[in-house]
Amino acid sequence: MRARSLWALAAGAMVSVGCGTTTPQPSKPLAPLATWNAAHHLVEWTVVAGDGGENGGMNFDGYANGEMTLVVPVGWRVEVHFRNASFTPHSAMVVPEGDRDRGSFDSSLLAFPGAETSNPSEGSPKGAAENVEFTASRAGNYSLVCAVPGHALAGMWDKLVVSSQAKQPSLLVNRSS
Numbered sequence: 001m002r003a004r005s006l007w008a009l010a011a012g013a014m015v016s017v018g019c020g021t022t023t024p025q026p027s028k029p030l031a032p033l034a035t036w037n038a039a040h041h042l043v044e045w046t047v048v049a050g051d052g053g054e055n056g057g058m059n060f061d062g063y064a065n066g067e068m069t070l071v072v073p074v075g076w077r078v079e080v081h082f083r084n085a086s087f088t089p090h091s092a093m094v095v096p097e098g099d100r101d102r103g104s105f106d107s108s109l110l111a112f113p114g115a116e117t118s119n120p121s122e123g124s125p126k127g128a129a130e131n132v133e134f135t136a137s138r139a140g141n142y143s144l145v146c147a148v149p150g151h152a153l154a155g156m157w158d159k160l161v162v163s164s165q166a167k168q169p170s171l172l173v174n175r176s177s
């Protein structure tokens, strides 16, 4: 009991100096999928494509169909640590929410400069890892989609909310099944 209280104090102290983490629900591994540094206005988001069999493999970090939402304060930098864990080629690209339900994507749909992995329509092979950085410069609702044709329609997308209200990032997950 005493150890637990001390840990809570330590965690609180970490937040107050400007670092934080959000861990998804316990069905996933304990490693946090998003970490951030408030002083640098930087959030790092681990995005593993095809992470297990959820939604027939059409998932990021095991989540699909908008089950995962990253909220970022407007103006922050976002560094996406992308990796493809499956034999199916996948990619990641940030588009306006209204452009999510498409069979295919091109760079004209990009929400922020730089917010895409290389060759998003072809996708990256299994094991490929890439860091993608962009500035979340405009508030609004966006989607992180896999731009390989058909994959977003199959549910391979997350939500990205760029907020003028939020003081710090948060990662929310909502498993529908």
Ligand SMILES: [Cu+2]
Residues within 6 Å of the ligand: 049, 089, 090, 091, 123, 146, 147, 148, 151, 156
């Ligand atoms: Cu894909």
